[in-house]
Amino acid sequence: MQTVILGAQGKLGGVLHRHARRAGLGWLGQGRREGVDLLWSPDCAPRAEVFPAGGTVINMIGRASPDEKALRHANIELTRQILHHATAHGVAHVVLASSAAVYGNAADGPVAETATLSPLIPYGHSKAEMEAVAADYAQRPDSPALTILRIGNVAGSDALTAIARQRCTTGEPMDLHRFPDGAAPVRSYIGPRDLFDVVTAVAQTPPASSRILNVAAPTPVDLEAVMTAYQTHFLPDLRWQDTPVPNGVPKQVILSTQALERLIHLPSGPDYAAKMALQVKQDLAP
Structure with a gap:
């Protein structure tokens, strides 16, 4: 089934798109400018090619600016729209990029996905609210399978x-x-190739309903x-x-990777x- 990367012209979306092309996976990248497979703006009507029935959508669209209005639009409202479009088109699995910023400083040792969220900056708050939107959506009987990735520092994009x-x-x-x-x-870090390998493994093994994974090297x-x-x-x-x-x-600031390591072996x-x-x-x- 088809896999689409939303935000393939952003930093992390670009990493995934470049590696997917090099690997010959046939994943499609969405963006607003020439140079991608699918030209489409989330502000326009949805297209079936962007939300493939039975396929996987990897949403890497997001903002990290201090502008709270921009954060709300890109990280929360667009996620809500994407989940709506994915459900309407019969997408099987949606992968959402969140951030380790939802944990705040997380200074008391390896922090697991079950930890209480305590974001300190507007970006972290917006990602935590995005996760709440996804959690509510996952309760719907028609929701696609959902994976939330709490991504740490990505070398090259940080x-x-x-x-x-x-x-x-x-x-x-x-x-x-x-x-x-x-x-x-x-700090917890991950290399760009390892990030791609993680997302590939996640895309190939959707959960029965929903899951949250920290993303970092062990x-x-x-x-x-x-x-x-x-x-x-x-x-x-x-x-x-x-x-x-x-x-x-x-x-x-260290993320626990025990859950991720049950899915994929990463260099350490x-x-x-x-x-x-x-x-x-x-x-x-x-």
């Missing part, structure tokens, strides 16, 4: 990578936050290791300087930062 590339252009060093004991922050990484791997593998001009960590920044181990950097280098290649 703020760290954007700043690193920009600083290599300007020649300025990046700031690397350090705690009083000398440690750098530790091994968290510290940010110094990420910068070192970037410098080694694709940003040789990257430099950084140590700065005290700002107040309120948690030492660790102390060298994951290097593996991740190589995936970014490949993904950014022309």
